[in-house]
Amino acid sequence: MDRSGALVIRAGWVFPATDETVLRDGWVLVEDGRIAAISASEPRAPGARRIDRPDATLLPGLIDCHVHLTLSGSGDWLREADDPTPVVAWNVARRAADTLRGGFTTIRTLGGRDRIEVLLRDEVAAGKMAGPRIRAANRVVCMTGGHGWWIGREADGPDEVRKAVREQIKDGADVIKMMATGGVMTPNVEPGAAQLGEDELRAGVEEARKAGKRTASHAQGSDGIMAAVRAGINSIEHGFFLTREIVGEMQERGTFLAPTLAAARGLADAEPGSIPDWARAKARAVREPHLESFQLAVSAGVRVVLGTDAGTPYNYHGRNAWELELMVEAGLSPIQALIAATRNGADLLDVLDVVGTLDVGKRSDLLLVRGDATQDVAAILSDNRADGGILAVIQDGRVVVDRLDEQPA
Ligand SMILES: [Zn+2]
Structure with missing residues (x-):
């Protein structure tokens, strides 16, 4: 041989x-x-x-289920969203290589633009570019003016959400990301407030399933999280305001949680003036409930994956393993954190037959x-x-x- x-x-x-x-x-x-x-x-x-x-x-090899390769980790993300596409693409390639050097051999990108991560996925798979295996969402689906509109496809009503999801699949997305609540990094929205409704989320999940794709939902406030869980979303991203009822439902349905502790920490610990005041205020307000929610989910037996939200302020590509330290600080054993970052991530990304253990x-x-x-x-x-x-x-x-x-x- x-x-x-x-x-x-x-x-x-x-x-x-x-x-x-x-x-x-x-x-x-x-x-x-x-x-x-x-x-x-x-x-x-x-x-x-x-x-x-x-x-x-x-x-x-470690798996990060939530990154944004089109964002750098700077405090000025809204301006960065307007950078010319070629500049963003060069930087995306560099950040993917940094992520691989940081020990992450598989990532899921949950919100990008111009098909950059979709096309990089194929270059990496063909062995032409250095980077982790990529599962890409392309653009996020959000309501008009909803969280992430600056990297999003705005859609209102179940029929338009269906169309938005179909567009992402047409553009090569592996996974569909929908925004069930407001968030920290968009002005004039609140993390606790529901956005896309259960009927809209259901329509999106149904379209994704028809195409054999899984779904993720940015979901921070309780009503929006519950709507996403009931709509059949595969993973809740962030989960700032979980309740006993929600974690029970997640445990029963096998919904994963990506707590993105690094994103929350990066924003909440940002120096005054280094990010917009409105974002800093929101990040600091959700800090306590977020940690309590994470612990509630873990104690209820919800399956946790590692998701950093890398690319958000002071949360850098290549430093993704920071999330392991934060998960341990928040109560997981080192081995539980490593399982979240390997087997559970592969299971969520539907690649457990290929990698993850x-x-x-x-x-x-x-x-x-x-x-x-x-x-x-x-x-x-x-x-x-x-x-x-x-x-x-x-x-x-x-x-x-x-x-x-x-x-x-
Ligand atoms: Zn994100």
């Missing part, structure tokens, strides 16, 4: 993310881009590249991190720590980020 390109990786900790089990001193064999074996002793693979890291953790036969999207990431998720972002930092990112069996020979700072 030709083993050129095969890899044998030994790691001090191997976390398959199939359950909470961590293998001490495990071996993974990668052949033809797939995981060929996971074992407790060295597999026979003459000719394979051997990576021997007893000081490191091997886990599935270390299972024989799956595509080998892997992350090798110095230290024991199953005890300390901060090891992933800690480039400047002797016991942390990303050593390698492997995508489809290829080592696309290779810092194996670098000495820690």
Whole structure:
């Protein structure tokens, strides 16, 4: 057998993310881009590249279910929304590469423009551009003047929502994003207020389902969240004002929650004057209920995914693993946070048969991190720590980020 390109990786900790089990001193064999074996002793693979890291953790490549590659993380997003398309596209390509270098091998983009992320998805899949696997929403569907209109397709009434959804699918979207409530980053709307109604959301979900697409809803206020859940949305984004009744319904229906703690933190902690005052005031007002809602959802058994909302102010592409630290700070165990960032994300994005766990036969999207990431998720972002930092990112069996020979700072 030709083993050129095969890899044998030994790691001090191997976390398959199939359950909470961590293998001490495990071996993974990668052949033809797939995981060929996971074992407790060295597999026979003459000719394979051997990576021997007893000081490191091997886990599935991370998945971010909520990013905006067309936004930079600046405090002036409304102006940025008017940037010329080619400029945005160059920056999107760079941010996708940064995201991959940050350990994320799959992302879902939930609001872009001009089909940029849809087209980049295809370039990445063809091996022509560096970046994570992309599931793209293209434009968000919102009511007239509703949250996100500045990156949105405004639609009013079920029939127009149907048409808006059909347009996104025609433009190549993998997933449909609809806005059920107001939000922090749009002037003259309130996060707690409902926007697209249940009838409109239902129509959108139905159109998406007909095309075999899943749905996500920006949903912050209770009435809007409940409408989205009842309409059959696959994931609630943000979920600032959850109630017992809502989390019960989510748990029963299997609705995922992407809490986007990094977005909330970036906006609420922004220095006065660095973002518009109206946005800062809204972000600070929802801070407490957001954390309480996240904890309520976790205690009710709602499945959580990692979603950063990267691209929102001070929430940068490539730093997506910050969300793991914030989820742990908010009460998840490091292993629960890693499962949210791998298996659960793959399940929501409908790619669990391909990636998301270390299972024989799956595509080998892997992350090798110095230290024991199953005890300390901060090891992933800690480039400047002797016991942390990303050593390698492997995508489809290829080592696309290779810092194996670098000495820690
Ligand atoms: Zn977003």
